[in-house]
Each structure stands twice: as structure tokens, then as C-alpha cells.
Amino acid sequence: MYELAQAISTSDEKTTLRQLICTLRAACKKCFLRTEIIQVFAEHCQRSQKLQCFLHSSSISKLIQYTHEIILEEESTWFVVRPRIASQEVWRLSADLTQFERMSLQALLDVRDRSVNSYQPNILEIDLSGFYKNSPNLSDSRNIGQGLAFLNRYLCNQILTQPQYCLDILFELLHKLHYDGVPLLINDRIKSGTHLAQQMRQVISFLCQQPDAEPQKNFYFHLQELGFEPGWGNTAARVCETLHLLLRLIDNPQPAILEAFVSRIPAIFRVTLISIHGWVAQEGVLGKDETLGQVIYVLEQARSLENQLQKEIELAGLDLLGIKPHVIILTRLIPNCQGTFCNLPLEKIQGTENAWILRVPFGEYNPEVTNNWISKFEVWPYLEKFAQDAEKELLAQFSGKPHLIIGNYTDGNLVAFLLARKLKVIHCNIAHSLEKPKYLFSNLYWQDLEATYHFSAQFTADLITMNAADFIVTSSYQEIVGTPDTMGQYESYKYFTMPHLYHVVDGIDLFSPKFNVVPPGVNEEIFFPYSQKEDRDSTTRTRLQELLFTQKDEQILGHLDDLKKRPILTIAPITAIKNLTGLAECFGKSQALQQHCNLIIVTSKLHPEAASNPEEASEIQKLHNIINQYHLNNKLRWIGMRIPSRDIGEIYRIVADNRGIYVHYAHFEAFGRSILEAMISGLPTFATQFGGALEIIEDRENGFYLNPTDFAGTSQKILHFLEQCDANPEYWLEVSEWMTERIQHKYNWHLHTNQLILLAKISGFWNFVAPDDNEARLRYMETLFHLIYKPRADKILEQHMQHNY
Known part of the structure; x- marks a missing residue:
């Protein structure tokens, strides 16, 4: 510079x-x-x-x-x-x-304070850099988000340079593995790392004389006498493979061998997923637009986790001991549940054998508040007591401690931090979408926004949870560090000021291997290609075709004069950031788009009086105004009703039947589940260039990214694609097939869950090797919790105790 x-x-x-x-x-x-x-x-x-x-x-x-x-x-x-x-x-x-x-950064933070007339000398400075200084870190920004691969390489180098020490560490790690007091892998007959290596060769010699498919139960007692317990495999061949992997790891450590071996260690059986502020249920959930996506995510993740853990248990031969996976989604119980099941303490998750929703009520404060649903901006006073109560319930349900706790969003991660700290359990942080970067200058003007958003509690909780977590799962690289032109969500916490509260001089190490990009999947039973005709219900298809194109209803606005035009579909909550009004205005300003296409907007509401808050009401009214201003009533359909996920899946396919396209026009999108859903359905998809969509689509010469502030450029890109389709009908098919295959191969729950469990196992090993660094960092997080977060949360509680909702 x-x-x-x-x-x-x-x-x-x-x-x-x-x-x-x-x-x-x-x-x-x-x-x-x-x-x-x-x-x-x-x-x-x-x-x-x-x-x-x-x-x-x-x-x-x-x-x-x-x-x-x-x-x-x-x-x-x-x-x-x-x-x-x-x-x-x-x-x-x-x-x-x-x-x-x-x-210096300190000087900049002072300047920012002065710029809003809020300068205060001798303000508290939060600096977390010291806790990462002596830890292994990535050196190349291109590798940020690939923490697992980095740790595998680092640990292999440690084994290579200190083979005897690492052999002893491996022995201690394997020796401590148990399930409710039942030893796994090795028992007390093996005394040391050296002894383990000797005994492994003896076991391999024995197993080579057995048929590959010989069940573990037939040689269980022989291996036990040699010091080996169940967990190595369910057949002679599988046990032999696992032991060979460990020997190869000791003799010639390589990242691929380490990953393969660790993936087979039976260390995760009970998992808790925490999602606090939503209507977390399965049937009859009214939901809120701000929580619908997270409920779908945690339910699908829970099903996938149970399925994957069951496979691992069977392959490890642990079903011989009667071990089964147990997955619990921890959420809050809502007494005034508005016709949902959110007042049931325990609910089994459909399609699973042992996965449950466990609901724990918020403590007894003002029942006019705590008996009802509470916005994510207001939950902070209740989380500490919730964690204490939830601990007892989890221990009772599991009959022991969970092995992995996964937090979702800031509130869920704060509870995960408190539980993981108390129970000494691995904590995975999944933020999905951090609030701070969504609101321009939200930290600088936090005092003006505090009454509505309580950002002081939330941003402090973010700092605590992202630094306390053993590993952080993000959906995209951009979520961490953005692009050359834009800052990442986590990067926005690197340094910032909250005038009169504190300065963050260094809030997170972006090069830490705790960051891992593990994108979610999509439910392929609901969302699948339009070409799979045999899996589609003709009655449902006919009903939804009428809903999309012709049906009259008080929750539907607009009719279509020309049904032969290609449909442009968009599905999103009607919020300012999702920018449905921008898409409607872009469509209204382009006569060429109107000549080629009809616009179909699917939201949950149509009328301002149905809005949950003033911002939503304003966006609904603004969309009505745009439709009237550009006379779009005969070229646009606005369906304002909540539609079940299964019907949404068929809606994507119907639009694909009509050779339409999908447009996601948000001002910013951390990831975008609807993008996955549309693409796997076979819909050519255009999405905002701001956020995770950049990685989902992989733009193919920049043709499918949209700038939501550039209406002319948006119209031009869409029209260019449609003109190519008109000139060559095979082009639409080519793009459709490419987008479907990309989601099927890269964004599926099987890959996500495999990686998630492997990260938990590697993190457990890492914590076993270097526990002291973690303890110092966690002590610092506890200090922030008690000295900053709790006083802020207590102020919110005072307000809640004084008024009715």
C-alpha cells in the first residue's frame, strides 16, 4: 500500500x-x-x-x-x-x-468511535490472538475452511517426527475408549504402545487364517484374550483392514491413512443438535419465516446422523454389544404452541429408530413471555437456565453424556458452549447465518438498535461460541472470508467496535484449522429431478399446476394471460434481505422479460395485516405497489400461503416441465437451501452474487450470477440464457442436467454427515493431545460470558418482566 x-x-x-x-x-x-x-x-x-x-x-x-x-x-x-x-x-x-x-487496529477503532461521537478512552479491549499464537495454523488463505485436511497433515508430521511418543498417545487414546463403562478396541491386557504394536501383528496373523467373511462373534473371545475388544470390525477382513491401517499409520504416517483409520474409531454414538428459538416440530408447525429453514436443516441432519452412525456401529461390529445410535434435537418447549406439537416434551423423529425432539421449557420468569414463541433477538435471558435444565434432561434421556454437541445459530451455540463446557464434550458450531454482517454498521450503532435487536448480547455470544467451539462447520468458503471484493461473515468479527461497551482488537483466527467447509445436503425423497416421472404423483402434479397457473384464491394475486411463456419461479420469505420486491421491479422494468416470461412468486403471506413485524408488512405493501405501478397483474402470480415441503418439491418440477428457470435475488444469502432444491429438481438457476451461491453454482463463465442492485444487467443475463434456449432447445436440457448432477454429487447429506462425524473424531483426538491450550481459551470465554454477556441479558430480562407480549 x-x-x-x-x-x-x-x-x-x-x-x-x-x-x-x-x-x-x-x-x-x-x-x-x-x-x-x-x-x-x-x-x-x-x-x-x-x-x-x-x-x-x-x-x-x-x-x-x-x-x-x-x-x-x-x-x-x-x-x-x-x-x-x-x-x-x-x-x-x-x-x-x-x-x-x-x-494500528486500536487506532482505527478509536476513529470509528469518534465518527459517531462515541469515543471513550480506556475502553475494554478483547484480544484473542494469544490463544492461537502457538497453535498450528494454515498459511495460505486459499486453504481456509479445510481444517480437517490440515490437521491430518499436521498430526502425521507429529507421528513421523516423534514416533514413540505418538504411539504411546495412540495407545492412551484407544485405551480410554468405552461405551458406558464397556471397553472398546483394547483392554487392560495391553500395557503400552509398544505392546499394542506387538499384539496387533499377532492378531493379524491369526485373522489371515480365517475366511474374510467370518463374523466377529466367532473369534471375539480369542481376540479378547490378546487384549482386543469389539470395535475393530464386524468380520475377519474388516478387523484385519483396520489393524493394518493402524500399523501403516505408525510405520508410514500419511494424511489419507490417518483419516481412514480415525473414521473407523467408534467414538460417537450419542449426538445432541441444539436449535432453540424455532418452532421445532414435524407436523402442523406454523413456523416463522426466520426459523423454517433451520427446522428443516436440523431434522434432515438428525435423520442422516442416525443413519450414518448405525452403519458405522454395524461395520465396527458393535451391534454385538447391543449398541445403538441415539440422536436428540434439543429445543425449547412452548406451552402456547398454537396447534403445533411444540408443547410435547418428547417427540420421535419420523423415519428414524432412535432420534427424538426433546423440548425443555424456559425457566419460570414472566409466563406472558416464556409461555409463547420468542424471537431470536429476545431469547438471551433464558439460555443459561435452559442449559442447566437441559443438562439433566439429556443425561436422563441418554442414560449418559452425549459424545457430540452441535449448536445451531447463536442461541443454540451458546447453550452448546455451556453444555459442552460442563460435560467435557466436543462442541461443533454451525452459525448458518451471522446477524452482524446483515445489518449495516450494526455494531457501530448498536446503542440505537439495542431496544429492537439486542445486538450487544448477540455479538458477544457470537465471539464466545465461535472461539469456544472445537470446530466450526460452514456451508461455504465465502461464509468465512468472503471474496476478493467482499468480506466474509466470520471475517467481520476479526475486529470491530461497540462504542461504550468494548473494542474487539482480534476476535477470531480465520486461519485456524477449526474452520471447515461442510455444505449441507438436500432431502432427495422430496427434491429430485423432474425427469424422474415414476416418482411423481399425477394427482399432486395436477393440483399444483392449477395452483401455480390458474387457481383463484384470496391468497393468490394475479392471473396469466399467456400460459405459453416460460415461468420464472422464486420462493422465499418476504423480507427486505430476500429482495422479492427487487425481482418484481426488475421484471416490471423489462418489457423484454415480460414478453418472454411470466413471474411466479411463492411466499407465506400476501396481505400486510398478516405480517409478523413492521419490516415484513412494509415489504408486502411495497410488492403490491410495484405490481400496480408496472401493471403486472396479468403477467405475474403471487401465491401467499404456506406450502408443505413435498408440494414445494413438485412446484420446482412443474416449472421445470415448462422449461422455466429459478431466480434467487437476495441482497445477501449465506448459502441458500432453495438454490439446492431448485437445481436438483432440474431448474436452471440464477442466484445472487453476494454470498454462498457463488460456490454452489460455479458460474460457467459468469452466466448465472446476478447483481440484485443491477436490474438492467439481471435482465440481460436472463434474456441471454433464454435466447440461447430458443435458438437451441437442447441448451436448456444441458444446463438442467449439469445443475442436477452438481447437487447430487457435491451437496448431499451422506457426504455432510461423514465429514461431520470425522471432524468430531479428529477434534477429540486433537483435544486429547493438546488440552492445555483449550482450557485457557475456554476460561477466557467464561469470563466474557459472566462479565459482559450476562449483564446484557439481565437488562433484557428486566424489560420482559415489566410488560406483556
């Missing part, structure tokens, strides 16, 4: 920089973000009749491209630059443009 600044200061570009800063100052604001800065620079170049090479290749243009924020002070201009992914720098330019010096 310094070289760029020097190049600018010693050339004619210095005048351009001065003019640019003057233009920004004329806007009468202090903070400018990247998009604003680029736009102002482009407009300046146009007014000044600069050549295109100046706009794109000059030193000042490079500085602008790297700059993500400019803050103006009277005597200086501050540049927050991001020269590469996961790397940020702060530079201050003097008023006379003669000095360009690098500044």
Missing part, C-alpha cells in the same frame, strides 16, 4: 486523489463503504474525461479497488484496505496528502 501511495503522491494522480476526497467530504458524512467509493471514483473519472486505462489501471484505481472503507476526519483521511483475502490494513493520509502511514 505504501508503494501505491508513493506512486500517487509523486504523479498527477495526487490531484485526482485530492478531488476525490473533496467530493466525499461534500457528501456531509464521515464513513464510506467500498461500493460508494468505487461509484464516486467512476463518476469523477467520467466527469474528468479520464481514459478507461486510468479508471482500471492507474495507481489510484488500484488503491480504490483495495479500499473497503474510508473514514474522514478534519486533519486526515483513513483507508481500511484489504490487499488480499483475510488480510486487512489501516492507513492514514494527512490532510496535505504528504504523509501516508500505517496505523
Whole structure:
């Protein structure tokens, strides 16, 4: 950056920089973000009749491209630059443009406070860098999110350089494995690592004389006398393979061998998934738009986990001991359940043998609040007591401790932290979508937003849980560190200020191997290709065709004059961030799109009076206004009713039958389940360029990413695709098949669950090897919980005790 600044200061570009800063100052604001800065620079170049090479290749243009924020002070201009992914720098330019010096993050946080007149000297600073300083870290930002692969390599190097020590560690790890007091893998007859290696060779010699398919029960007692317990395999061949893997790991450690061996260690049998604030049930769930996706996710994940764990138990030969997997979704019990099953303490998950929803009520405070559903922004006062009560219920249901706790969203992860800390259990953090990056300057203006969102409690809880977790599962790389042009969700917690509360100087290590990209799957019983005619119900198809195209109902707006046009489908909650109004306006402004297509919008509501909050009511009314403004009633269908998932699956397929497309036009989408669902159904899918969709679609020459702020560009991309389809009908089929295959091969629950269980096992091994570093970090998290989080939560509780909902 310094070289760029020097190049600018010693050339004619210095005048351009001065003019640019003057233009920004004329806007009468202090903070400018990247998009604003680029736009102002482009407009300046146009007014000044600069050549295109100046706009794109000059030193000042490079500085602008790297700059993500400019803050103006009277005597200086501050540049927050991001020269590469996961790397940020702060530079201050003097008023006379003669000095360009690098500044500390602490200085930047002070400047941000001053920019909103909230500067406070000697504010609390949170710095977590010390807990990661001596831990193994990735060095290349391209490998962020591949923590499992990194740890495998690191652990193999440790075995290679310290073979005897690692052999002893492996012995101790295997020796401590048990299931409710029943030893697994090895027993007390084996005394050391060296003894283990000797006995393994003797067992392998014995097994080589047995038929490959010989059941474990036929040689169980012989192996037990040699020091080996069940868990190595269900047949002679399987036991032999597992022992060979361990010998190869000791003799010639390689990441693939380590991963293969660890995947066979029987260490995970009981799993708790925590999802607090939703209507977590299966049938008759009214739900809320903010919780519907998470309920689907945890239910599908629970089914997949039980199925995978059962397979592992059988392959390990542990069904001989009567061991079965046990999966529990932990949520809150809601007494006023509005016709749902959310007031049942225990509910079996459909399609499983031993997976359950366990509901624990919030403690006795103000029943006018706690007897009802509570928004994710209001749950904070009840989570500590909930964790204490849930601990007793979980221990009773499991008849022991869980082996893995998976938190979902901030509230679920805070409970997971409290439970995992108390029970000494592996904690997996899945945030899905962090709130902080969704709301512009939410941390800077937290005091103005506190009454509505209580961000002080939530952002503190985020810091605690993401640092306390043994490993973090994200759906995409962008979720962690974004793109060259945009900051990632976790990256936004690297440093930030909450004026008058604290400064975060270093909030998370983005290069930590705890980050792992493990995308979710899609329920292939519900969402499958339109071409699978034999799996489709003709009665359902006819009913939903009428719903989409012709049926009249008070919850449906609009009719279609020309049913031969290609349908554009979008399915989403009607919130500002999902941007259905933007898609409708884009469609309304493009006569060409209207000539080629009909627009079908599927949401849960149609009328403002049905809205759950003012923002939703505003978006509903705005969509009505756009439809009226552009006279879209005969080219658009808005279906405003809650539709079951099975019917949604058929809706995608019906649109595919009609050679339509799917459009996801959100301002930002962390991942996007509907994108998976549409693609696997065979619908060519266009999605926002902001968020995880970048990785799902893999754009094929940039044809399927959309900028939701660029209506003209959006129309052009969609029309270009449709013109190609009109010219060559096989093109639609080609794209449809490619998108289906991509989801089937990369985004499925089998892959997700395999990786998740393997991560839990590797994390357990890592914690066994290096427990001291974890303990210090967890103590720090407890301090933040008691000194910052709890006082903030208590203030919310005071408000809840004083009023009725």
C-alpha cells in the first residue's frame, strides 16, 4: 500500500486523489463503504474525461479497488484496505496528502468511535490472538475452511517426527475408549504402545487364517484374550483392514491413512443438535419465516446422523454389544404452541429408530413471555437456565453424556458452549447465518438498535461460541472470508467496535484449522429431478399446476394471460434481505422479460395485516405497489400461503416441465437451501452474487450470477440464457442436467454427515493431545460470558418482566 501511495503522491494522480476526497467530504458524512467509493471514483473519472486505462489501471484505481472503507476526519483521511483475502490494513493520509502511514487496529477503532461521537478512552479491549499464537495454523488463505485436511497433515508430521511418543498417545487414546463403562478396541491386557504394536501383528496373523467373511462373534473371545475388544470390525477382513491401517499409520504416517483409520474409531454414538428459538416440530408447525429453514436443516441432519452412525456401529461390529445410535434435537418447549406439537416434551423423529425432539421449557420468569414463541433477538435471558435444565434432561434421556454437541445459530451455540463446557464434550458450531454482517454498521450503532435487536448480547455470544467451539462447520468458503471484493461473515468479527461497551482488537483466527467447509445436503425423497416421472404423483402434479397457473384464491394475486411463456419461479420469505420486491421491479422494468416470461412468486403471506413485524408488512405493501405501478397483474402470480415441503418439491418440477428457470435475488444469502432444491429438481438457476451461491453454482463463465442492485444487467443475463434456449432447445436440457448432477454429487447429506462425524473424531483426538491450550481459551470465554454477556441479558430480562407480549 505504501508503494501505491508513493506512486500517487509523486504523479498527477495526487490531484485526482485530492478531488476525490473533496467530493466525499461534500457528501456531509464521515464513513464510506467500498461500493460508494468505487461509484464516486467512476463518476469523477467520467466527469474528468479520464481514459478507461486510468479508471482500471492507474495507481489510484488500484488503491480504490483495495479500499473497503474510508473514514474522514478534519486533519486526515483513513483507508481500511484489504490487499488480499483475510488480510486487512489501516492507513492514514494527512490532510496535505504528504504523509501516508500505517496505523494500528486500536487506532482505527478509536476513529470509528469518534465518527459517531462515541469515543471513550480506556475502553475494554478483547484480544484473542494469544490463544492461537502457538497453535498450528494454515498459511495460505486459499486453504481456509479445510481444517480437517490440515490437521491430518499436521498430526502425521507429529507421528513421523516423534514416533514413540505418538504411539504411546495412540495407545492412551484407544485405551480410554468405552461405551458406558464397556471397553472398546483394547483392554487392560495391553500395557503400552509398544505392546499394542506387538499384539496387533499377532492378531493379524491369526485373522489371515480365517475366511474374510467370518463374523466377529466367532473369534471375539480369542481376540479378547490378546487384549482386543469389539470395535475393530464386524468380520475377519474388516478387523484385519483396520489393524493394518493402524500399523501403516505408525510405520508410514500419511494424511489419507490417518483419516481412514480415525473414521473407523467408534467414538460417537450419542449426538445432541441444539436449535432453540424455532418452532421445532414435524407436523402442523406454523413456523416463522426466520426459523423454517433451520427446522428443516436440523431434522434432515438428525435423520442422516442416525443413519450414518448405525452403519458405522454395524461395520465396527458393535451391534454385538447391543449398541445403538441415539440422536436428540434439543429445543425449547412452548406451552402456547398454537396447534403445533411444540408443547410435547418428547417427540420421535419420523423415519428414524432412535432420534427424538426433546423440548425443555424456559425457566419460570414472566409466563406472558416464556409461555409463547420468542424471537431470536429476545431469547438471551433464558439460555443459561435452559442449559442447566437441559443438562439433566439429556443425561436422563441418554442414560449418559452425549459424545457430540452441535449448536445451531447463536442461541443454540451458546447453550452448546455451556453444555459442552460442563460435560467435557466436543462442541461443533454451525452459525448458518451471522446477524452482524446483515445489518449495516450494526455494531457501530448498536446503542440505537439495542431496544429492537439486542445486538450487544448477540455479538458477544457470537465471539464466545465461535472461539469456544472445537470446530466450526460452514456451508461455504465465502461464509468465512468472503471474496476478493467482499468480506466474509466470520471475517467481520476479526475486529470491530461497540462504542461504550468494548473494542474487539482480534476476535477470531480465520486461519485456524477449526474452520471447515461442510455444505449441507438436500432431502432427495422430496427434491429430485423432474425427469424422474415414476416418482411423481399425477394427482399432486395436477393440483399444483392449477395452483401455480390458474387457481383463484384470496391468497393468490394475479392471473396469466399467456400460459405459453416460460415461468420464472422464486420462493422465499418476504423480507427486505430476500429482495422479492427487487425481482418484481426488475421484471416490471423489462418489457423484454415480460414478453418472454411470466413471474411466479411463492411466499407465506400476501396481505400486510398478516405480517409478523413492521419490516415484513412494509415489504408486502411495497410488492403490491410495484405490481400496480408496472401493471403486472396479468403477467405475474403471487401465491401467499404456506406450502408443505413435498408440494414445494413438485412446484420446482412443474416449472421445470415448462422449461422455466429459478431466480434467487437476495441482497445477501449465506448459502441458500432453495438454490439446492431448485437445481436438483432440474431448474436452471440464477442466484445472487453476494454470498454462498457463488460456490454452489460455479458460474460457467459468469452466466448465472446476478447483481440484485443491477436490474438492467439481471435482465440481460436472463434474456441471454433464454435466447440461447430458443435458438437451441437442447441448451436448456444441458444446463438442467449439469445443475442436477452438481447437487447430487457435491451437496448431499451422506457426504455432510461423514465429514461431520470425522471432524468430531479428529477434534477429540486433537483435544486429547493438546488440552492445555483449550482450557485457557475456554476460561477466557467464561469470563466474557459472566462479565459482559450476562449483564446484557439481565437488562433484557428486566424489560420482559415489566410488560406483556
